[in-house]
Amino acid sequence: MTYEMYNEKRKELIAKADKLINDGKTDSELNDVFESITALDNQYAEETKAQANLNAIKGTSIPQPEAFANKETLKLAENTDDNSESYKNAFIKAIHGETLSTQENQIIDEFNKEFRNSDTTKQHALVIPETLMSDIWQKAAEQHPILDDLTPTYIKGDVKFLYDASENSDADWIDEADKSSDATFSDTSILLPGCELSNSITLSWKLKKMASDDYIPYVIEKLGKKIGNTIAKAIVSGKGKPTAKEFKAQPRGIVTALKAESGKPNVIEYSGNLTYTTITSLMALLNAAYKSGAVIYANSKTVWTVLYNLVDANKRPIFVQDVTAGGIGHIFGVPVKEEDAMSDNDILLANINEGYRFNFNESMSLYQEEHVKARETDYMAYGIADGDVISTEPFAMLTPATTTGK
Numbered sequence: 001m002t003y004e005m006y007n008e009k010r011k012e013l014i015a016k017a018d019k020l021i022n023d024g025k026t027d028s029e030l031n032d033v034f035e036s037i038t039a040l041d042n043q044y045a046e047e048t049k050a051q052a053n054l055n056a057i058k059g060t061s062i063p064q065p066e067a068f069a070n071k072e073t074l075k076l077a078e079n080t081d082d083n084s085e086s087y088k089n090a091f092i093k094a095i096h097g098e099t100l101s102t103q104e105n106q107i108i109d110e111f112n113k114e115f116r117n118s119d120t121t122k123q124h125a126l127v128i129p130e131t132l133m134s135d136i137w138q139k140a141a142e143q144h145p146i147l148d149d150l151t152p153t154y155i156k157g158d159v160k161f162l163y164d165a166s167e168n169s170d171a172d173w174i175d176e177a178d179k180s181s182d183a184t185f186s187d188t189s190i191l192l193p194g195c196e197l198s199n200s201i202t203l204s205w206k207l208k209k210m211a212s213d214d215y216i217p218y219v220i221e222k223l224g225k226k227i228g229n230t231i232a233k234a235i236v237s238g239k240g241k242p243t244a245k246e247f248k249a250q251p252r253g254i255v256t257a258l259k260a261e262s263g264k265p266n267v268i269e270y271s272g273n274l275t276y277t278t279i280t281s282l283m284a285l286l287n288a289a290y291k292s293g294a295v296i297y298a299n300s301k302t303v304w305t306v307l308y309n310l311v312d313a314n315k316r317p318i319f320v321q322d323v324t325a326g327g328i329g330h331i332f333g334v335p336v337k338e339e340d341a342m343s344d345n346d347i348l349l350a351n352i353n354e355g356y357r358f359n360f361n362e363s364m365s366l367y368q369e370e371h372v373k374a375r376e377t378d379y380m381a382y383g384i385a386d387g388d389v390i391s392t393e394p395f396a397m398l399t400p401a402t403t404t405g406k
Contacts, residue, residue: 001047010333013037014291017332021284030280031312037333038320087111088129095126095219095368096212097377115365125365125382132220133364136381139224144232145327145337146297146350152358152385159192161357161390192386194361195249199226200380208377223381227364232341235358235387236297236348251387254348254356254395266392269401274347276312278398282349283332285396290351294394296331297339297348303328306345307336347398355394358387 013036020030090104100108108126115127128136141148153159201222208215233253240252258266266285270278286294298307308319310331319336320329327335334349342348362384369378389395 001043009040010037011292013040014333015288017283018288018291021280028313031314034312034318034332038330041322041330041333042320088131091126091129091132092212092216095366095379096215097208098212115363125367128364128366128381132216135217135220136224136227136364139221140228140231143225143228144339144341145295146232146235146339146341146352147228149295149337149352150235150356150358151353152360154360154363157361158194159359159361159386160189161192161388162189190357190388190390192357192359192361192388194359194384194386195251196382197227197230197385198380198382199223199230200378201226202376202378205375205377219379223379227381229341231358231385232339235356236339236341237343238387240388251358251385252389254350254352254389255343255346255397255399257389258392258395258397259399261392266396268396268398270398271401274306274310274345274398276310276318279310279318279331282347282396282398283334286349286351287393290354290394291334292351293354294334294349294351295327296334296336297342297350298336298346299340299342299344300338302342302345302347303336303338307331307347345400349396351394355389355391356387357390358385360385 013033017030017033017037020033086104086107090100090107093100093104094108112125112127116125137147201219203219203222207218210218231251234251236253237255238251238253239247239256241249258264261267268278268281268285283291296307308317310318312318319331322329327337329336339348360383364381364383367378367380367382369380370376371378
């Protein structure tokens with residue numbers, strides 16, 4: 001079965017399931033469709049694996065279909081100086097505490113001149129080279145799949161994105177006597193002015209005795225985890241911009257935006273244990289146009305104590321373990337991924353690139369400070385970034401109903 005055949009059959013089955021759900025038919029007929037989707041996914045995965053094994057034996061390889069291919073590493077904005085090996089090497093020596101040559105000092109100063117001139121507090125900061133920043137982001141994405149699925153932008157200064165509140169507006173059929181009607185597009189825009197992002201680590205001088213080939217990856221791994229935790233939490237549940245100073249400015253999260261909508265149309269509150277019909281109700285909230293590319297996000301505890309144990313009316317599990325389609329498994333053909341930025345028992349169905357924008361308004365830089373008495377070095381990564389929801393339609397979520405005590 002070719003990828004085109006598989007994809008076409010899958011779309012037909014999803015469309016059929018959507019129609020049954022919209023018609024209120026969530027009985028055995030719908031369950032049969034979901035089983036057909038699962039069977040189709042398993043069949044294609046097995047055939048793909050068999051073909052790959054055969055090609056390995058032949059000594060040749062074929063490209064994987066786009067849906068199953070490994071994602072490319074996120075790329076930062078192009079900067080030829082940033083990509084230069086000379087600056088990267090000088091940066092590594094500076095961070096490792098090695099003595100720089102006159103030429104290396106000139107390279108450091110030249111590359112950071114514009115950055116430092118923009119703010120006198122940045123005189124001792126170094127812009128992180130593009131290749132190392134990509135490594136940091138990769139480390140962050142390894143911890144948080146929502147970052148791996150997100151495609152950020154790298155635009156300096158304030159950025160505006162249109163907030164699309166009219167995606168359900170369709171075209172009209174007209175004849176020659178009619179005027180073309182105007183779609184009612186919202187002129188509301190989302191401004192991303194940038195929020196200050198800072199994370200620091202402290203390392204002993206003893207660790208700095210490590211060779212730079214070992215020390216720099218260690219620093220990158222530590223910074224990547226911390227930056228990843230901060231950004232992932234913001235994308236999921238960031239508070240946004242304060243009206244006063246009740247909290248620090250931060251990106252507004254998807255969950256925050258969904259719960260702030262009047263009537264919360266894309267949120268289902270459930271009581272007690274999650275059921276099969278609750279999951280089908282969640283699927284029904286997401287328009288079919290967004291199901292291709294959608295992912296179910298939940299933290300590890302929720303995945304393994306709630307989703308993994310869900311069964312249909314015939315006591316058959318609806319969670320299928322499968323790593324070939326991304327994530328750790330799938331429900332009704334939608335990949336399930338462990339995202340620990342999610343709260344316990346919250347489940348998010350999201351096509352993130354259709355409804356969320358995240359921008360780095362300023363390149364990440366690194367500050368370092370020596371503490372002689374303690375024989376330690378502080379490394380602080382600093383940057384300006386922002387994010388917000390541009391449309392709530394590509395999202396739906398389940399959350400426990402809130403109970404009010406007496």
